[in-house]
Amino acid sequence: MAADERNRPRLSAFLLLLISAALAFSASFFSKRLLGNDGRFALIGRRSLTKIREVDSGAPFKSFRSSLPQRPRRFYLPCIVILIVIRLEILQEVVYDFQCTAQGVEVFLPVFLAGYELMFGKRAPLPISDEPEDPWITIREEFTQWVKTSQLWLFSSVLVFTIGVYQSAGLAYGSSYFCSPVLDEPRWIVVLQWAGVSLDAVVLVMSWRVLSWAKTTKSRLHILSGILAISCLGSGVLWIGTRIAQQGPILDRQAVQYVDPLYMFDILSTGLVLGVLLIAAMLWIVESVPLEPTSIIAYIGGTASTVRQVFLLGTYQQTSAGPPLVALFTIMGGFSIFAYANNMRSVVYIRRGFLVLLMVVLLIAALITSAVRNRPVQHHPLDEFIYKNRVESDRWLRHASVSTTLRTAVEEYKERHHGRDPPARFDRWFDFSRQRNAAIVDMYDQMEKDILPFWGMSPQKVREAIEKAKGLPDIGVVTIIRGKASHNEPADPSHQMILDDMVSIISTFSEHLPEMSIPINLNERPRVLVPQSDIHRLMQAATAPKSKFLPMMNKRDKGKPEVVEDQAASNIEVRSDSEKGSYVSVEDFHHLQSLACPPGSKTRAGVSWNARDLCASCADPHAQGVFVRSWRKALDPCHQPDVFHLHDFYTMPYRSELHQELLPIFSRSKTDIFNDIIIPLLRPNVKHEQETTTFDDKTNALFWQDEPLTEIMTHQSFHGGQRSRLVYLTNNASATDEGPLLIGSNYGKDLKFAYEMVKTSEANDLFTIKTSFTAPETCKDQACWMAQKQFGFVEPPNDPEEKPDVAVDHRYVMLLDGPDGPPPNLLAALRSNGVPFLSSIFREWYTERLMPWTHFVPVDLRFHDLHSTLAYFVGLKDRGRVNGRERDTMADRTEDARWIAEQGRKWAEKVIRREDIEIYLFRLLLEWGRLIQDDRDNMGFVLLKQG
Ligand SMILES: *[C@@H]1O[C@H](CO)[C@@H](O)[C@H](O)[C@H]1NC(C)=O
Numbered sequence: 020m021a022a023d024e025r026n027r028p029r030l031s032a033f034l035l036l037l038i039s040a041a042l043a044f045s046a047s048f049f050s051k052r053l054l055g056n057d058g059r060f061a062l063i064g065r066r067s068l069t070k071i072r073e074v075d076s077g078a079p080f081k082s083f084r085s086s087l088p089q090r091p092r093r094f095y096l097p098c099i100v101i102l103i104v105i106r107l108e109i110l111q112e113v114v115y116d117f118q119c120t121a122q123g124v125e126v127f128l129p130v131f132l133a134g135y136e137l138m139f140g141k142r143a144p145l146p147i148s149d150e151p152e153d154p155w156i157t158i159r160e161e162f163t164q165w166v167k168t169s170q171l172w173l174f175s176s177v178l179v180f181t182i183g184v185y186q187s188a189g190l191a192y193g194s195s196y197f198c199s200p201v202l203d204e205p206r207w208i209v210v211l212q213w214a215g216v217s218l219d220a221v222v223l224v225m226s227w228r229v230l231s232w233a234k235t236t237k238s239r240l241h242i243l244s245g246i247l248a249i250s251c252l253g254s255g256v257l258w259i260g261t262r263i264a265q266q267g268p269i270l271d272r273q274a275v276q277y278v279d280p281l282y283m284f285d286i287l288s289t290g291l292v293l294g295v296l297l298i299a300a301m302l303w304i305v306e307s308v309p310l311e312p313t314s315i316i317a318y319i320g321g322t323a324s325t326v327r328q329v330f331l332l333g334t335y336q337q338t339s340a341g342p343p344l345v346a347l348f349t350i351m352g353g354f355s356i357f358a359y360a361n362n363m364r365s366v367v368y369i370r371r372g373f374l375v376l377l378m379v380v381l382l383i384a385a386l387i388t389s390a391v392r393n394r395p396v397q398h399h400p401l402d403e404f405i406y407k408n409r410v411e412s413d414r415w416l417r418h419a420s421v422s423t424t425l426r427t428a429v430e431e432y433k434e435r436h437h438g439r440d441p442p443a444r445f446d447r448w449f450d451f452s453r454q455r456n457a458a459i460v461d462m463y464d465q466m467e468k469d470i471l472p473f474w475g476m477s478p479q480k481v482r483e484a485i486e487k488a489k490g491l492p493d494i495g496v497v498t499i500i501r502g503k504a505s506h507n508e509p510a511d512p513s514h515q516m517i518l519d520d521m522v523s524i525i526s527t528f529s530e531h532l533p534e535m536s537i538p539i540n541l542n543e544r545p546r547v548l549v550p551q552s553d554i555h556r557l558m559q560a561a562t563a564p565k566s567k568f569l570p571m572m573n574k575r576d577k578g579k580p581e582v583v584e585d586q587a588a589s590n591i592e593v594r595s596d597s598e599k600g601s602y603v604s605v606e607d608f609h610h611l612q613s614l615a616c617p618p619g620s621k622t623r624a625g626v627s628w629n630a631r632d633l634c635a636s637c638a639d640p641h642a643q644g645v646f647v648r649s650w651r652k653a654l655d656p657c658h659q660p661d662v663f664h665l666h667d668f669y670t671m672p673y674r675s676e677l678h679q680e681l682l683p684i685f686s687r688s689k690t691d692i693f694n695d696i697i698i699p700l701l702r703p704n705v706k707h708e709q710e711t712t713t714f715d716d717k718t719n720a721l722f723w724q725d726e727p728l729t730e731i732m733t734h735q736s737f738h739g740g741q742r743s744r745l746v747y748l749t750n751n752a753s754a755t756d757e758g759p760l761l762i763g764s765n766y767g768k769d770l771k772f773a774y775e776m777v778k779t780s781e782a783n784d785l786f787t788i789k790t791s792f793t794a795p796e797t798c799k800d801q802a803c804w805m806a807q808k809q810f811g812f813v814e815p816p817n818d819p820e821e822k823p824d825v826a827v828d829h830r831y832v833m834l835l836d837g838p839d840g841p842p843p844n845l846l847a848a849l850r851s852n853g854v855p856f857l858s859s860i861f862r863e864w865y866t867e868r869l870m871p872w873t874h875f876v877p878v879d880l881r882f883h884d885l886h887s888t889l890a891y892f893v894g895l896k897d898r899g900r901v902n903g904r905e906r907d908t909m910a911d912r913t914e915d916a917r918w919i920a921e922q923g924r925k926w927a928e929k930v931i932r933r934e935d936i937e938i939y940l941f942r943l944l945l946e947w948g949r950l951i952q953d954d955r956d957n958m959g960f961v962l963l964k965q966g
Contacts, residue, residue, distance in 0.1 A: 028111045029258035031286060036251035038290025039297055043244035046298055050237040088308075089139070091228040099229070099246055102222050104253040109215045112208075118631045118738055119198035119205040123188025124212040126181055126317050131220035132310040133177040137170045172360040177314060180353025184321030186346040190328050192336055193756065195744045195882045196630040196664055200753070201809040202737060223309045231305045243301055282610070315366060318354045322381075325350065329385045333392040335645050335759035335774040335883075336635050340389035347385055351378040395771035399763065400643050401891045404872045405915055412870035419462030419868075425449050429962050431461045437562045440959025442945040447531045451941055455934040463942060465867050469696040470946055472549075472681055475557030478953050481683065485951070488538035488682045493675065495539040497521055499944070502530040513703040514541045520701035524933075528941045533948035537685055539698065542675045543839035544668075545689035549681045550614040551623075554694065557681065603673035605735065609663050611677065615692040616657035627660040630739060634661035638879060644774070645759060645884035650871035653879065654862060655691045665880050666860055667728075667742065667838035670735035683947075688840045688861040698943065699864045699936040702843055711827045711851045714917045720787035721856065721889060723833035727792040727810070729803040731838065737805070741835050741858065741880065742792075746810045748882055749788045752779035761887040762901060763909035770908055774887075777901055782886040785898045790833065827851050830916060831889070833878075836861060849874065849927040854892070854920045858882070864939055865931045874923040892916045 113120055198205050226246070233239045303312045328336075328343035337343060355378065357363075358371050366374055422428035428449050432441040452460060473481055489496050495518045496507040504525040506518035518539070525532075540546055603611070609626055616623040627634060637659035641652035656662055663669040668690070678684075686695035687702075723745060737743055748756075756779040763772045794812035795803065806812075834842040834857045841861035842848075848855040858878040871877040876892075878885055894911030895901065949955050 028114065029254060029261065032107045032111070033251055033255045033258055034286045035290045035293055036247050036254065038287065039294035040244045040247035040251055042291060042294030043240050043247060043298055046294075047237050047240035047244070050235065050240055088228045088231055091225070091232055095225045095229050096242075096246070099222055099225050100249045100253060102218055102225075103246070103250040104257065106215060106218045106222065107250075107254055108257070109211050109218070113211050113215060114628070115734075116198070116203050116208050117629065118196050119203045119208040120212055120631060121209050122191060122632075123185040124209070125216055126184045126188060126321065128216050128219055128223075129177050129310060129314040129317050130174075130181050131217055132223065132308075132313055133174045135220065135224055136308070136310055137174045169360070172356065176353050176356035176360050177310070178353075180314075180318060180321070180350045180357060183325075183346045183349030183351075183353055184317050186342065186349065187321050187325040187328060190324075190337065190342055190346070191632045192635070192759075192883075194630060194633040194661070194665075195748050196739045197744065197747045197751075197756075198753075199738060199747075199805075199809050202805050223304070223313070226301075227304050227309045230301055236302070239301060239305065240298070243297065247297070282606075311361065311363070314354075314357060314361075318350065321350050322347070326381070326385065329388055330392070332389050333394060335761070338759060338774045338776045340393050344385060344389060347382060351382055354378075395764075395766060395773035397769070397771060399761070399772050399891060400646055400648075401872070401888070401912075401915075404643075404646065404648065405919075408870055408872040412873045415462075415870065416458070419459045422449075422460045426962060428460060429960065435461065435464075436467060440961055442949040443533075443958055443960050444531045444945060445960035447528075448938075448941050448945055451528055452938045455938060457935065457938050458930050459868065459935075462867070463939075465697055465862065465864065466939070466943055466946065469694075470943075470950065471561050472554055472557040472694065473683060473950055474561035475559070476681070478951055478955055481951050484680075484682050485536060485538060488684050489536065491538070491676070491684075493541045494684070495541050496536055497525065497539060498536040499525065499529055499532050499948075500534050502532065504529045504532075509541065511541070516703045517541065517701050524699075524937055524940055525944070527937055531941075532944055533952070535944070535948045535951060537698075537944070537947065538683060539700070540684050540686040540695065543687070543837070544673070544675050545686045545693040545695040546675060546684050547678050547680075547682050547694040548611050548615050548692065549679055549694045550611075551617050551692075553681065554615075555617075603677050605670060605672055605733070608669065608673050608677070611679065612656065612663075612669075612692060613660070620657040622657045622660040625660070626663065630661070630664040633881060633883060634659070637661045638881060638883075642879065642884075644761065645879070645887050647871065647877040647879050647884065650877045653877065654860060654866075656860065657692065662860065662880055664735065664739045665741065665744065666836065667736045667740040668836065668860065670739050671731055671733055671838055674731075688863045690860050691862065696943075696947075697862065697864050699939055714830060714852045714920050717828055717830040717853060718787070719893060719913075720789055720829050721831040721833055722829035723790040723835060724793060724813070725835075726795055726815070727803070727806045727812070728838060729795070729798075729800065729806050732802045732806070736838070737802070737809075740838070743806075743810070744882060745833065745835060746790050746792060748779065748885070749783055749790045750811070751809065752783065754778075754780070756780070758782065758883055758886065760890060760901065762890070762895065762906055764904075764906060765908045775902055777886075779886075781901065785895065785901065786886070786889050786893055788889075789829070827853070830854060830920075831856055831876075831892070834858065834875075846927060846931060849923045849931070852920050852924060854916050855923060856885075856888070865935075868930050869926075873919065874926050876919065 226243075230239045230242060233242055300312065325343050325347040329340075329347065331337040332340055332343070355375050358366060358374065364371055369377075422431050425446055429441055429445065432445070433439065449460075476484070488494060493514075495509050495514060497518060498505055498507075504522045506522055509515055509518065521539070613622050613626065621637065627637070640658045641647060641649045641655075647653050652658075681694060684695050685698040686693075687698065687700040689695045689697060725742065727742075732740075757776050758779050759774040760777040760782055761772055762775050763770050765771075791813045792806065792810050793815035794807075798804065798807060798812075830853055832848045832851070832853045832855055834845055834848055834855050836842055836859050841859050841863055842857070845855065845857065845859075845863075855875040856878050857875045858880055860880065869875060876888060878888060890909070892912050892915060895906040895909040896911065897907065900906075949958060952958060
């Protein structure tokens with residue numbers, strides 16, 4: 020597990036500090052315009068400062084307490100710098116193992132600051148009235164007086180509302196990215212977190228004292244920028260120091276890669292935001308005490324998150340009303356007392372009394388909301404999904420096989436392909452497909468989507484791109500000359516097998532093909548990832564009406580800049596890959612993917628860094644509750660940046676090269692945003708024909724088994740890879756891990772369903788789930804030992820021919836992707852009379868033909884739906900207690916399971932046969948053969964008019 024992964028944050032810290040220092044320094048030139056400017060300060064002198072503040076009603080955060088702290092000591096400045104550097108190191112350590120952190124430790128910062136006030140703070144006397152002391156002062160007033168002046172009140176009120184905020188932070192729901200008790204040190208991480216918060220408090224107090232005693236805003240900004248600049252130096256020295264200690268070159272190839280424009284842009288924008296925040300925070304705290312801003316921020320954040328939790332009631336994310344309401348109550352109560360104890364007349368321009376009133380209203384609203392929202396539902400969502408998808412798959416098949424004659428096929432083709440004529444010899448293809456009883460004649464959306472961008476390039480450019488692709492490593496070339504297919508004899512025997520098979524398939528129809536050559540990707544991973552802006556431009560060029568033929572359209576488009584084919588193609592910036600070498604780091608891979616997503620999408624907007632918590636908003640667009648509603652959407656990474664932590668494809672460095680330029684490379688599989696052209700390729704070493712048992716003879720269990728791939732495992736893929744997460748979740752869940760389970764219970768006479776939070780280990784015990792890694796032949800490196808300790812290996816099956824994960828004896832077969840591509844045994848599982856539980860990010864040529872909930876059961880990559888899905892099919896009757904109660908009313912749905920198993924098998928035998936591969940390939944190559952011809956616009960297949 021590469022130590023190098025840890026160096027980048029140091030560089031980032033260095034750059035961030037540098038930018039904020041520069042910003043603070045430049046801000047000092049505008050200090051006159053900033054809040055708390057220094058004019059009166061210099062004139063009147065420091066002694067009467069407190070008075071001035073009281074008078075100055077313009078100050079937004081007014082309190083009657085003296086804000087001027089004790090004088091700072093000389094050693095404070097260097098101390099601050101050293102502490103900042105240490106703090107950054109701690110931060111880096113904590114972020115690296117973020118999955119092990121405790122939720123919400125950071126909110127205790129105000130408590131530390133209140134503790135400081137309690138010990139050292141001087142309370143200013145209340146404004147003294149001129150009248151002599153009233154002997155008849157009432158007890159109530161005395162009490163108020165006492166509350167106002169007692170530091171203990173202040174401290175306890177802060178403690179109370181902070182506990183509330185902490186509780187609400189704990190309501191966030193953990194992801195399946197796990198903290199390993201073997202590899203990580205969870206306790207140590209939590210200790211570091213606490214150390215970090217206390218350091219924050221110390222740095223804040225020290226800086227506050229230093230900055231408050233500076234005379235002018237200008238000099239404060241100078242001090243701030245000085246502190247930042249020296250800390251920046253400090254972390255820079257540390258960065259170089261560690262590089263030398265690791266005996267690596269200070270700027271190796273990877274370090275140079277960091278300086279790519281994407282990274283720079285990120286750092287620059289983050290640095291600017293950070294700088295502005297720091298300056299604002301500084302201006303705020305010198306006007307008051309550090310306790311005030313931190314408390315207000317914690318309060319606002321806590322309230323917002325609790326209110327959100329209240330609104331989530333009734334969904335799987337918040338299953339009971341108690342915890343958020345208690346948290347809300349604690350925050351409100353604590354903060355109200357704090358507002359009095361701290362003597363704040365107003366909180367960010369809101370009067371104190373009004374604020375308390377607001378809080379009471381909010382509490383009542385929350386109570387009502389929770390009563391309304393927290394209701395069980397009448398139907399299980401899967402009832403509806405299964406029914407709807409049954410209807411949908413019938414509709415899909417009708418839509419996919421409209422044409423019964425060549426004439427309708429041609430019309431359908433034009434309708435579905437932007438008015439383009441079908442390629443020449445389309446009639447031969449049509450006959451060919453009819454001879455082979457093709458069920459699907461018209462539906463080739465994936466093919467069209469893959470090929471369309473190339474219509475935006477000129478044929479000349481496409482041919483050049485083919486030549487370029489042919490020269491790349493691990494590319495096999497199939498050439499068709501005078502109706503004969505041949506390949507370029509690669510050295511690797513398994514590559515040879517793939518191409519042999521391809522040539523033999525093509526030979527069944529090659530006499531109808533024009534001359535061409537196709538570069539085939541022999542690696543498992545796809546290779547072409549073009550930025551979305553380029554693809555968008557090419558697509559526009561490809562679908563733009565040709566002016567010659569359609570003058571009307573042209574007129575309408577006059578306002579727009581004209582997209583001419585050739586220009587569009589030559590405008591594409593070609594980013595040369597050669598200097599990048601054949602290795603793309605995980606971070607760069609994420610960046611390139613975010614560029615391939617459309618602007619405004621969540622993935623484009625930024626990288627998600629929090630792997631610890633479930634990103635429910637990432638799953639929501641394709642889910643209903645925990646279940647996958649739209650599987651096709653679930654395949655799109657652009658709305659779910661969190662998957663970058665959750666799949667080996669994303670968490671392992673890219674070991675083959677990646678092209679940002681649109682190259683025609685034909686690959687077996689790809690994720691949604693890649694631009695390879697999907698082609699059916701043989702999988703060597705996978706048996707497709709399988710002895711299989713009937714559904715009823717299989718065990719009522721979920722099964723998954725495979726070898727661990729420890730030699731390529733990284734820190735991230737150990738914790739977040741789909742395979743390790745599944746094995747951890749179902750075998751090793753810790754005592755604190757829990758998840759939602761949709762449970763049916765009787766409410767009166769009716770069976771209704773509601774989510775309940777259930778301990779993951781308890782949920783595992785409800786079902787028979789067999790997931791495991793098999794022992795590899797040798798286990799010699801550290802990663803393998805760690806994996807063995809964490810997951811425990813089982814003996815592999817004796818017969819080496821028997822693929823362990825084709826679990827023919829189990830009713831429910833879990834199918835997970837490998838690190839580079841889709842599950843190799845998907846087809847076998849479809850044909851096996853079992854129910855495939857498929858969790859995948861990849862598409863293959865037949866992916867569009869599969870219907871979720873009809874031919875297989877989709878499982879979210881986050882696995883938070885796994886137990887609920889299993890519970891639906893297997894039922895909870897006689898399966899033991901859940902949360903202390905028997906749930907016998909939730910019967911099994913074995914009938915549905917058997918039906919899906921049957922549908923999957925029948926469908927695979929109907930539309931994913933070898934004949935279907937031939938048909939798909941024939942059509943693809945006709946398209947391709949036309950695309951590379953200069954005269955491609957005029958050489959379509961046109962049916963002669965009858966009569
Ligand atoms: C995880 O579970 C497996 C299988 O039950 C077991 O062999 C292994 O020791 C467990 N790991 C830990 C760390 O408890």
